[in-house]
Amino acid sequence: MEPQLKVFSGRANPTLAASICRRLDIEPGAAELRNFADGEIRVNINENIRGHDVFVVQSTQPPAENLLELLLMLDACRRSSAERVTAVIPYFGYARQDRKDQPRVPLSAKLVANLLTRAGADRVLTIELHAEQIQGFFDIPVDHLYSTPVFVQNLPPDKTRNMVIVAPDTGRANRARGFAFRLDTNVPIAIIDKRRSGPNQAEAVNVVGDVEGLDALIYDDMVDTGGTLVAAARALTAKGAKSVSALATHAVLSGPAVERIAESKLKEVIITDTIEPVPEKQHEKIRTLTIAPLLAEAILRIHRNESVSSLFI
Secondary structure: OOOOEEEEEOOOOHHHHHHHHHHHOOOOOOEEEEEOOOOOEEEEEOOOOOOOEEEEEOOOOOOOHHHHHHHHHHHHHHHOOOOEEEEEEOOOOOOOOOOOOOOOOOOHHHHHHHHHHHHOOOEEEEEOOOOHHHHHHOOOOEEEEOOHHHHHHOOOHHHHHHEEEEEOOHHHHHHHHHHHHHHOOOOOEEEEEEEEEEOOEEEEEEEEOOOOOOEEEEEEEEEOOOHHHHHHHHHHHHOOOOEEEEEEEEEOOOOOHHHHHHHOOOOEEEEEOOOOOOHHHOOOOEEEEOOHHHHHHHHHHHHOOOOOHHHOO
């Protein structure tokens, strides 16, 4: 008998998880998540999952309790004799330290990969990792999806006629090129020559490519404090861009990010709900698209042991 599909949610992404369940036409898994008086997290799976195919949806943005809650849920599912446990991590936090670029620093992404595996994950489903090489930190299968299909579906075809896709730094050039190709093979790309003076501190020094008179669309994996995005918009405007908008899969929006976007030359910032939107981080310039259809399709294909390679674009 085929294992039954079960989807559980942590407290980081309850709205997204509920939307995924609606698209799969299943009820969300019954789990009790609460805190003891001292803040310690208590997890209890309130239904039988023995022999079932279990998916746990939880992003791991700060605070660190989101990551710990995911680990505890994975452990609970493994100890409840689930047939297979998949960690569905729309936003994979602690991914920015993915290499030893200076002495005496941790490889945070590798540590998190080890923790997820030891906690009981049989595979990982995630979206738009900060760096593709993080997949190699795992000794279990990783399905790494991109938000490209969601963004492409929500951009009117006529918008590409006067568009240039902009990579916020050289590291994102390949992804920007791939996104431009998905839109139209004739859409050009440009690259921001960026300098970092420290964490969350960036300065757009130059623009490589022609943007004059074009509608610039910055394509990035995340927007944290908004400093990079705003600096890029300023540089593009100075180079004669007709307008500047941005796509960013993960809306961390730390500190003054929303205020910076509101006061910037950005026309619009389109994000997804890999991180649960909260009222204080919303603004008329920020538009949210749901990633639920993409994740629901991936979960269904994994459950049926079907290929998900067509979603890796």
